[in-house]
Amino acid sequence: MQQEALAEIYPNPTNNTVCVVLPNEAEATEMELVNMSGQVVAAKTFSGKSSWIEMGDLPKGMYMLRIRNAEICLTRKVLRE
Numbered sequence: 001m002q003q004e005a006l007a008e009i010y011p012n013p014t015n016n017t018v019c020v021v022l023p024n025e026a027e028a029t030e031m032e033l034v035n036m037s038g039q040v041v042a043a044k045t046f047s048g049k050s051s052w053i054e055m056g057d058l059p060k061g062m063y064m065l066r067i068r069n070a071e072i073c074l075t076r077k078v079l080r081e
Contacts (some may be wrong), residue, residue, distance in 0.1 A: 006072050009065065013079035016056040020067060025049050029069040033078070036062055055080045 008021040020031060031053055033042040041063070044053055053065070058080055065078045 007067055007074060007076075009076050009078065012076075013081045014055060015081050017052050017054055018065065018078055019050065019052045020065075021050040022067075022069075022072065023049075024071065026069040026071065029067065029072075032066040033058075034064045034066065036064075 006023055008019075010019055012018065020029075022029065025048055027047050029046055029051070031042075031044045031046070031051070032040050033053055033055065035041050035058075041058055042053055042055070044051065055063070055078070060080050063078045063080060064075050066075050067073075
């Protein structure tokens with residue numbers, strides 16, 4: 001199974017909030033939102049199966065969302081409209 005299939009990320013594109021749903025509960029999942037210059041513009045750690053990250057204050061454009069925990073390490077593109 002590809003790692004991209006291990007997490008559901010929606011809506012994408014988004015105007016404001018991006019939700020992340022993992023297939024299993026996790027004690028510590030780290031999320032980082034990185035702009036195209038490589039700067040981390042938002043970060044969050046959560047426990048459980050799902051969380052969200054706020055993008056409403058960020059400029060429109062493409063971002064990379066990094067998700068890491070004991071089972072998953074993946075990066076997905078997210079478009080802020």
